[in-house]
Amino acid sequence: MTPTPATFARLAALVLFGVVLQVAGVATIHIFGTQPDLVPLIVGAVGLLGGSMYAAVVGFSCGLLIDLALGQPLGASSLVLTAVGYAVGRYQEVRDPAHGLLPIPIGAAATAGYVVGFAALSFMLEVRGPVSASVIREMIITILLNALLALLIFPLIRRFMRASLVGDPRRRPANAPTGPLGLRGLEI
Amino acid sequence: MFSRSPVQRRRAVLAVLLAVSLVLLTVYFSEPVGGGLHAIQRGAGDALSPLETGASRAFKPFGDLVGWVGDVTDAKKENKQLKSEVKNLRGQLAQLATDKHEAEQLRALTQVSANLPANAKTVTARVIAHSPTVWYQTIQIDKGRSDGVRVNQPVITAGGLAGRVIATTNGNARVALITDASSAVSAEIMPKGVSGIIKPEIGGKDLILDFIPKNSHVRRGEIVVTSGFRSGELQSLFPRGIPIGQVGSVNQDQLEVYQRVRVRAYADLRNMDFVQVVTSNGSQQVTAGAPRP
Numbered sequence: 001m002t003p004t005p006a007t008f009a010r011l012a013a014l015v016l017f018g019v020v021l022q023v024a025g026v027a028t029i030h031i032f033g034t035q036p037d038l039v040p041l042i043v044g045a046v047g048l049l050g051g052s053m054y055a056a057v058v059g060f061s062c063g064l065l066i067d068l069a070l071g072q073p074l075g076a077s078s079l080v081l082t083a084v085g086y087a088v089g090r091y092q093e094v095r096d097p098a099h100g101l102l103p104i105p106i107g108a109a110a111t112a113g114y115v116v117g118f119a120a121l122s123f124m125l126e127v128r129g130p131v132s133a134s135v136i137r138e139m140i141i142t143i144l145l146n147a148l149l150a151l152l153i154f155p156l157i158r159r160f161m162r163a164s165l166v167g168d169p170r171r172r173p174a175n176a177p178t179g180p181l182g183l184r185g186l187e188i
Numbered sequence: 189m190f191s192r193s194p195v196q197r198r199r200a201v202l203a204v205l206l207a208v209s210l211v212l213l214t215v216y217f218s219e220p221v222g223g224g225l226h227a228i229q230r231g232a233g234d235a236l237s238p239l240e241t242g243a244s245r246a247f248k249p250f251g252d253l254v255g256w257v258g259d260v261t262d263a264k265k266e267n268k269q270l271k272s273e274v275k276n277l278r279g280q281l282a283q284l285a286t287d288k289h290e291a292e293q294l295r296a297l298t299q300v301s302a303n304l305p306a307n308a309k310t311v312t313a314r315v316i317a318h319s320p321t322v323w324y325q326t327i328q329i330d331k332g333r334s335d336g337v338r339v340n341q342p343v344i345t346a347g348g349l350a351g352r353v354i355a356t357t358n359g360n361a362r363v364a365l366i367t368d369a370s371s372a373v374s375a376e377i378m379p380k381g382v383s384g385i386i387k388p389e390i391g392g393k394d395l396i397l398d399f400i401p402k403n404s405h406v407r408r409g410e411i412v413v414t415s416g417f418r419s420g421e422l423q424s425l426f427p428r429g430i431p432i433g434q435v436g437s438v439n440q441d442q443l444e445v446y447q448r449v450r451v452r453a454y455a456d457l458r459n460m461d462f463v464q465v466v467t468s469n470g471s472q473q474v475t476a477g478a479p480r481p
Binding site: 028029 | 197198201202205206208209210211212213214215216217225228229232233236239240241242243244246247250251254255258
């Protein structure tokens, strides 16, 4: 991603829209007894598109906004999502994967990292009561749902951020090659 | 600062973000509920509230649609579960009804066997096959020689007399019902004590009590039981006092020496599940021999 004000504005809009949509909309949908989670998918998608630094910042921002919106302990979600974003971003930087179905494993891995990390942090911080075994079932279903949802969310985010991407083969050149009338297309 | 390599910058950003998160967590948990971070959180919640409300309203139709799909899926699942439950309950109900029916039959059978002599011995058996024709009114039971069942032993069922054993194997036996063409049972009408021979009415549902003297006044509704007569060496196969049926009608033909009495059998011979074979009538073991009335 090119670090321009437009890029940051898009990322900010993405974070705000994603978190509000998650908190106010998607969280009300129950599929197989649990709900999908857009936030780790957003962080994972930004990690694939922009690398570790952008993903870490987006993860931190999403986490902070979620904690603010939901009244959770400030810093808990942001800590986990920062780590998740950084990990996905590093994976992209080191391996540079390019496969059509990549959103599925990345979405699943980002979601797994988030739900497991957040659960572990919650245990460490304040959960004291008995925990039902169905928590694990819900976590697994969320991961599977998100893996499927990633096929939809990742292309949408890529499309939304396309203007900020560097060297995106799908990106249309800003200026079409021109030349004297009659010689266009001959690369003179 | 700008001379730092991308790797250092990346790591620095990560470290800063993680550190900020940890500081936030630490401060959040260490401060009271009215502290600064809590206040910021409340303010942010208020600020985000309109956005959340708008998003919630905008998203509601989609949420309802997904919810409807989920409800339909749940309803289908529940429907399947309930169908399975109904199936199980129907099975249980059928089993209970069968058990009840069998218990009633056994209870009635016990009442009939109470009419037997005090030290009579019986073997309870389950009916495992019915003869499908009207000509051979026989049943097969699941007790045989190994259980002490022998040919010519009387068989009773709920209501009264059922027939006698006509063949045995080690594990089962065949019983000729009193409605079988070969059947003849010495019987008497109570309380008058008029004796006769009970024979089947071929193709009909009733029994015929024959050889009743014309001067005997037989009335409808009177009870017919086995007479269990004994005359020297000759002895009835059937112990005395087993109910057979009740008088239905009396036919007095002027040309006949005897009157014929139509008897309605007490026992429901077409719907028997259990019978009792009288293996000993109290005086002596009922053993195989030539069929005698």
